[in-house]
Amino acid sequence: MRITGAEIVINCLIEQGVDTIFGYPGGAILNIYDALYKSSDKIMHFLTAHEQGAAHAADGYSRVTGKVGVCMATSGPGATNLVTGIATAYMDSVPLVAITANVPLSLLGRDSFQEVDVAGITMPITKHNFIVKDIDELATIIRRAFYIAQEGRPGPVLIDIPKDITAQTAEYSYEEPRPIKDITETIKxxxxxxxxxxxxxxxxxxxxxxxxxxxxxxxxxxxxxxxxxxxxxxxxxxxxxxxxxxxxxxxxxxxxxxxxxxxxxxxxxxxxxxxxxxxxxxxxxxxxx
The missing domain is CATH 3.40.50.1220 (TPP-binding domain)
Structure with a gap:
C-alpha cells in the first residue's frame, strides 16, 4: 500500500513492537505526530517538559523493560536537547532509537531556520546514525536502526528525517523484525x-x-x-x-x-x-x- 513517510515511521515502530514513545513536538516533526495520533490505540506517547527528559525517559524505559527505548524531537534545538540522554545510553550500552526531524532536503546546508547537523553532533555518541534522503529507503533505515541498537553491545541509534520526506508517499509492506543473533564466544x-x-x-x-x-x-x-x-x-x-x-x-x-x-x-x-x-x-x- 502507498502511504506517507510519517505513516511509514509509525507503522515501522509498530512492526518493531514499540508501544511507548517519549517526545516533544515541533514544526518539523508535526507530520509524524499527526500519524502517531492516528495510532494512539497502539502506541502511547508521553509528552515531556523538555527533549532531554524524553531521551532520559526512553533510556530508563529500556533499562526497566529490556525493550528498545524510543524518543522523538523536532529540528534544531529539539534535536540538540536529546544529546545528553543519547550520550548516557551510549556510555551505559542501552538500546535506544532517537528520531529527529530536520528542515526539508532542499534547505539542508543553507543555514536554514532550526537547521542543525544532528547526525554530525551525535556521531561520537551513537552506534550509528542515519539521514533519510530518499523516502523509498525510510522503512529499511528504521528497521536497520532497531537491529543495530540491539545487536552486539547495545546502544543508541539516531534517525534524522527531513520534513518533506514525512509528507511524500511510498509503497509500504509489513515485515517481521529481524531476529537478533546471540553472540556466543567459544571458550576453551x-x-x-x-x-x-x-x-x-x-x-x-x-x-x-x-x-x-x-x-x-x-x-x-x-x-x-x-x-x-x-x-x-x-x-x-x-x-x-x-x-x-x-x-x-x-x-x-x-x-x-x-x-x-x-x-x-x-x-x-x-x-x-x-x-x-x-x-x-x-x-x-x-x-x-
Whole structure:
C-alpha cells in the first residue's frame, strides 16, 4: 500500500513492537505526530517538559523493560536537547532509537531556520546514525536502526528525517523484525578448568558484577554460583540490581561512591571474579597502579 513517510515511521515502530514513545513536538516533526495520533490505540506517547527528559525517559524505559527505548524531537534545538540522554545510553550500552526531524532536503546546508547537523553532533555518541534522503529507503533505515541498537553491545541509534520526506508517499509492506543473533564466544575447556582451579585455590575470592550481568539476564546464575562458592559480591553502579541487595553475601557498590566493605574486600581479595564489568575509573582508580 502507498502511504506517507510519517505513516511509514509509525507503522515501522509498530512492526518493531514499540508501544511507548517519549517526545516533544515541533514544526518539523508535526507530520509524524499527526500519524502517531492516528495510532494512539497502539502506541502511547508521553509528552515531556523538555527533549532531554524524553531521551532520559526512553533510556530508563529500556533499562526497566529490556525493550528498545524510543524518543522523538523536532529540528534544531529539539534535536540538540536529546544529546545528553543519547550520550548516557551510549556510555551505559542501552538500546535506544532517537528520531529527529530536520528542515526539508532542499534547505539542508543553507543555514536554514532550526537547521542543525544532528547526525554530525551525535556521531561520537551513537552506534550509528542515519539521514533519510530518499523516502523509498525510510522503512529499511528504521528497521536497520532497531537491529543495530540491539545487536552486539547495545546502544543508541539516531534517525534524522527531513520534513518533506514525512509528507511524500511510498509503497509500504509489513515485515517481521529481524531476529537478533546471540553472540556466543567459544571458550576453551582448558581455560574453564583454569578458572575452576583458581576459584578452588582462592582463600578470599570476590565476585564483581556489572551492567553486562544485568543486561544478559545472568542474575540467577550468579546467585547460584555465589551460594556454591560462598564468595562475597560487590557491584558497579550499572550492576546494581543484578544481585539481591538484601543477600548476606552482598557488600554493596564498589569504588569512589561505594561502601567501605566493598572497597576493603576488593583490596584484600586474592581473586577477583569479574562478570560483565568494564573496570570504570570510578571503581578502579589508577589502573596502572
Amino acid at each position: 575447556e582448558e581455560d574453564i578448568l583454569d578458572a575452576v582451579r583458581l576459584i578452588e585455590e582462592s582463600e578470599r575470592p570476590l565476585v564483581y558484577i556489572g551492567g553486562g550481568a544485568v543486561r544478559s539476564g545472568a542474575s540467577e546464575d550468579i546467585r547460584k554460583f555465589v551460594q556454591k562458592a560462598q564468595a562475597p559480591v560487590t557491584s558497579s553502579l550499572m550492576g546494581l540490581g543484578g544481585f539481591p541487595s538484601t543477600d548476606e553475601f552482598f557488600t554493596g557498590m564498589l569504588g569512589m561512591h561505594g561502601t567501605k566493605a566493598s572497597n576493603v574486600a576488593a583490596t584484600r581479595c586474592d581473586l577477583l571474579i569479574a562478570i560483565g564489568v568494564r573496570f570504570s575509573d570510578r571503581a578502579t582508580g589508577n589502573v596502572d597502579n
